[in-house]
Amino acid sequence: MTTTTTRTSRSTVQDLAYVAVFAALIIVLAFVAIPIGAAGVPIVLQNAAIVLAGLVLGGRRGFLVAALVLFLGLIGLPVLAGGHTTLAALAGPTVGYIVGYLVSAGVAGAIAYRAPARNRGAQVVWFTVAAAVGLLLQYFFGALGLVWRAGLSLGESIIAQGAFLIPDAAKFAVMVVIALGIHAAFPDLLSRRK
DSSP states (O other), rough: OOOHHHHHHHHHHEEEEEHHHHHHHHHGGGGGGESSSSSSOOOEEEHHHHHHHHHHOOOHHHHHHHHHHHHHHHOOOOOOOOOOOHHHHHTTTTHHHHHHHHHHHHHHHHHHHTTTOOOOOHHHHHHHHHHHHHHHHHHHHHHHHHHHHHOHHHHHHHTTTTTHHHHHHHHHHHHHHHHHHHHHHHHHHHTTTO
């Protein structure tokens, strides 16, 4: 086996391990949910952890984390907030948020990984923008899901999400701090540009 093949194999195994660990974290956070609002959508930590996966692992691996979690829910495991499966979520008012999980992890990760590996100030800016875009994407797809499944108008679905804005902003700010801390401890993660 050549050195390049060995390095590639090690990188693939490492990527799989990162994806599995973040998927496990997101599944554990499924059991932290606070019911709120008339639309039946709870305050959860999963949505922030999904974006954290993108911030830490990059767009491709962040997307794979979200896809793995949702796939496990498709085969019947209770991986989503309140112990729901992906199938149950797809049939309810949270369908848009499920789509938003996939998109936000990938997009937030792609934005975050534009930050220079060893420039803390630039990382703060890029990670904050990435987290904000990730949250807005979740809200956008969530609003579309509420229109589709809950029978709300677009305006009503946007207003229904108002109760989540402050808690989500706080959660996402914490995720930015965590991601910055992880990248400070492991600067090679960001320099790999995955």
